[in-house]
Amino acid sequence: MPVVTLEDFARSFGTTAEDVREKCADRIAQSNFSYTLIEGAERDALILSILKRIEEDRQVIGAPERQKVWDKGWEENLNDFIGSGYDLGTLVPRFIRRGQPVRFNADYIQPANPAFELDYFAVFRQWLFKTYFSSISHVYEFGCGTGFNLVALAQLYPEKRLFGLDFVTSSAELVNRIAEHHRFNLSGHLFDMITPDRSFALEKGSAVLTIGSVEQLASKFEAFVEYLQEQPVSLCVHVEPTIELYDENNLVDYLAIRFQGKRGYTRNLLPHLKELEKAGKVEILKVKRLYFGSLYMEGYNCMVWRAVRQA
Ligand SMILES: C[S@@+](CC[C@H](N)C(=O)[O-])C[C@H]1O[C@@H](n2cnc3c(N)ncnc32)[C@H](O)[C@@H]1O
Secondary structure (H helix, E strand, C coil): CCCCHHHHHHHHHCCCCHHHHHHHHHHHHCCCEEEEEECHHHHHHHHHHHHHHHHHHHHHCCCCHHHHHHHHHHHHHHHHHCCCCCCCCHHCCCCCCCCEEEEEECCCCCCCCCCCCHHHHHHHHHHHHHHHHCCEEEEECCCCCCCCCHHHHHHHHHCCEEEEECCCHHHHHHHHHHHHHHCCCCCEEECCCCCCCCCCCCCCCCCCEEEECHHHCCCCHHHHHHHHHHHHCCEEEEEECCCCCCCCCCCHHHHHHHHHHCCCCCCCHHHHHHHHHCCCCEEEEEECCCCCCCCCCCEEEEEEEEEECCH
């Protein structure tokens, strides 16, 4: 049975195997990354089920009712968190599914381990945090949901000051409960990325993180990017689905383009950043498609940039 190797992770993240070993060997050793490639009749059946799902799906990203859906979802996690006696394991969002086939190298694979998607993401997240945040003292995650990414960051770097922002109150409350019970240097705040509160001042030299939250703005990200340019932050790191990175001549990619397009996940963030770069306003430090994702789309592409400050 094939297994995701250090070299595979390195290709996916856009770095060397040695770098992955140094930053993530401990995390990789905790999981089983073996899988089988889905082929032949099984692949046909899977593709058919995806096409039907795309046809039937009615979710509209950014629709007014979505705010209530998020609030209710994170309230369920909050109740689970409290009910479990503050178990951090209850913070994994339900949209990271267990046991499903996943996308890998523009193909579908069936992992042996039901938590493959979560575990692969956790390796990438650790690599990302060690690569970009090791010498940053303040990190803000916008659209932080349950705060489970910030928990991973707090466990790696307990001394950093961390902020979780979201537009629903159950998220801010959950993040504050986590901080209180686990004594993390972390706080939760309300913040709407579509109409950013420009008086919410970010610390000089801090970093901004988004993981699957710009995707939820239905392409209305310009005010947020302007806000980030105004703030004295040193780095903006996005992990987001990026429709522009697929190859429309590849069937597996094409299905993701159809799925993301139909729901209306944000598009154009990358072209927008490239235009700002051309105008000399930002510097793009990294763009990397991971060639990894869930059954329906690749949600974990990496974009890192910073504003160019006038001398
Ligand atoms: C897919 S979840 C990702 C949550 C978290 N970053 C994670 O990786 O688990 C999207 C998050 O974006 C938040 N969100 C959606 N629209 C937002 C907006 N306009 N302003 C701030 N947060 C928003 C949702 O409440 C939700 O927590």
